[in-house]
Amino acid sequence: MLEIRNIHKTFGGNQVLKGVNIKVEKGDVVVILGPSGSGKTTLLRCINFLERADEGSLDFDEIHTELKNASRRTVNKIRKKTAFVFQNYNLFQNKTALQNVMEGLTVARKVPREEAEVIAKEALDKVGLADRYGYYPSQLSGGQQQRVGIARAVAVRPEVILFDEPTSALDPELIGEVLCVMKELAREGVTMVVVTHEMSFAHDVANRVVFMEGGVVVEEGTPRQIFQSPREERTSQFLHRINRDYDYSI
Amino acid sequence: MRPFHPLFILEIIPELVTYLPVTLGMVLGTVLFGGMWGFFLALAKVRRRPVTKALAEIYTYVTRCVPSVVMLFVVFYGLPELLLSVGINMNGVDNGFFVIVTFSILYAANISEVFRSAYLAIDKGQREAAVSVGLTEAQAFLRIVLPQSIVVAIPNFTNSLINLMKEGALAYTIGLIDIVGQGNRIIGRYQGSYTLEVYLALAALYWIMTIMIQKFFGAVEKKLSRGKKELTTAA
Numbered sequence: 496m497l498e499i500r501n502i503h504k505t506f507g508g509n510q511v512l513k514g515v516n517i518k519v520e521k522g523d524v525v526v527i528l529g530p531s532g533s534g535k536t537t538l539l540r541c542i543n544f545l546e547r548a549d550e551g552s553l554d555f556d557e558i559h560t561e562l563k564n565a566s567r568r569t570v571n572k573i574r575k576k577t578a579f580v581f582q583n584y585n586l587f588q589n590k591t592a593l594q595n596v597m598e599g600l601t602v603a604r605k606v607p608r609e610e611a612e613v614i615a616k617e618a619l620d621k622v623g624l625a626d627r628y629g630y631y632p633s634q635l636s637g638g639q640q641q642r643v644g645i646a647r648a649v650a651v652r653p654e655v656i657l658f659d660e661p662t663s664a665l666d667p668e669l670i671g672e673v674l675c676v677m678k679e680l681a682r683e684g685v686t687m688v689v690v691t692h693e694m695s696f697a698h699d700v701a702n703r704v705v706f707m708e709g710g711v712v713v714e715e716g717t718p719r720q721i722f723q724s725p726r727e728e729r730t731s732q733f734l735h736r737i738n739r740d741y742d743y744s745i
Numbered sequence: 746m747r748p749f750h751p752l753f754i755l756e757i758i759p760e761l762v763t764y765l766p767v768t769l770g771m772v773l774g775t776v777l778f779g780g781m782w783g784f785f786l787a788l789a790k791v792r793r794r795p796v797t798k799a800l801a802e803i804y805t806y807v808t809r810c811v812p813s814v815v816m817l818f819v820v821f822y823g824l825p826e827l828l829l830s831v832g833i834n835m836n837g838v839d840n841g842f843f844v845i846v847t848f849s850i851l852y853a854a855n856i857s858e859v860f861r862s863a864y865l866a867i868d869k870g871q872r873e874a875a876v877s878v879g880l881t882e883a884q885a886f887l888r889i890v891l892p893q894s895i896v897v898a899i900p901n902f903t904n905s906l907i908n909l910m911k912e913g914a915l916a917y918t919i920g921l922i923d924i925v926g927q928g929n930r931i932i933g934r935y936q937g938s939y940t941l942e943v944y945l946a947l948a949a950l951y952w953i954m955t956i957m958i959q960k961f962f963g964a965v966e967k968k969l970s971r972g973k974k975e976l977t978t979a980a
Binding site: 543545574578579581583586598602632647648651 | 880881
């Protein structure tokens, strides 16, 4: 469904991505792991052109494009097939939870208002915010804001949702509620690419785990392969270290 | 010299008020033209085109260093010369024109900084979120960034407006008859006997106008601050 080949990206003199390939099939839950600065977030942002890659190509269903010189129309087309959940939520501060979710429907997809409202309410109900339609982001907790962010992504029925460290800005108590929502989405068959440090999520929910470091994919495989018998020394080192610090069960 | 005559202040206020449209027209014209010009300057400053950005910054720097009374005379004497060299005769053009040109030149520089900082105050993540759900860049700007930038800009905009109105009092130096100009005519009519009374009347008028501007924009800001956590109104 989605395939990216040989993606390169340099910021200033800093080469962040050095030829990454990634392939996502419908229904996949791909979790990207790796230490900070390994290029995970940049990879994700290049997929929907929040960053412009220097090199590489992208195939998304029938669309084929070079990442570097994709036209404005192609970019918008790909963005309509994807949705993005941000580390710091990035909710529209001047709009209520409901309006946040409706925006992508009414404005970008020209869904009639009433219909959009029904879809948006469904999405908010699903993330457990049925009683928060009229609240502004500033009136919501971090966990609630992130769940609105997820509802906003789900509502536009994208073919893939890209999650960029969705729980990194949350305190441990709130992480659980967000992970539960994501787990539920995975169960429903929503295709997801998730950058996270939540090992239990990677272990329990992913069907593919990609371990990145220094701008390249070090290793990828099923969670069982990666967590129980990693081939690369670096992978086991990373998992060993991080597993002690982070352990939330969902 | 006559003794101080407080009632005279009240007596001349109605006469001064008849020239209020000139003062307000000068302010409105400047906000309109200077505002538009300032918007383009701000655009040039936040976009990453090095040449236009540098030009906009140089313009801001240079004009901000010129006192308004100096600029007023430069434009008043300089602009007709300049236009004459391309064959346009400025004889008989209303002084208000030169006043609006002068203050637009200066106001644009100030207001472009207000616009620029208001734009930068809105986290760029919201723009990213908007395009990530399929909005175009223009839609993201108009629907998400701009409405919030306006709220952020209101207090600084109000200040710039009040400053502009007060600096506008200098317009009489090139012969514009606004409230200050008329005040000077009244002073002349009584051979300077009521100078203090006239200036006190003018001070009162400016005081009332300033309060009205502050109250008005304070209310606008409050109305537009939906979803903002804290409300900090100027008034």
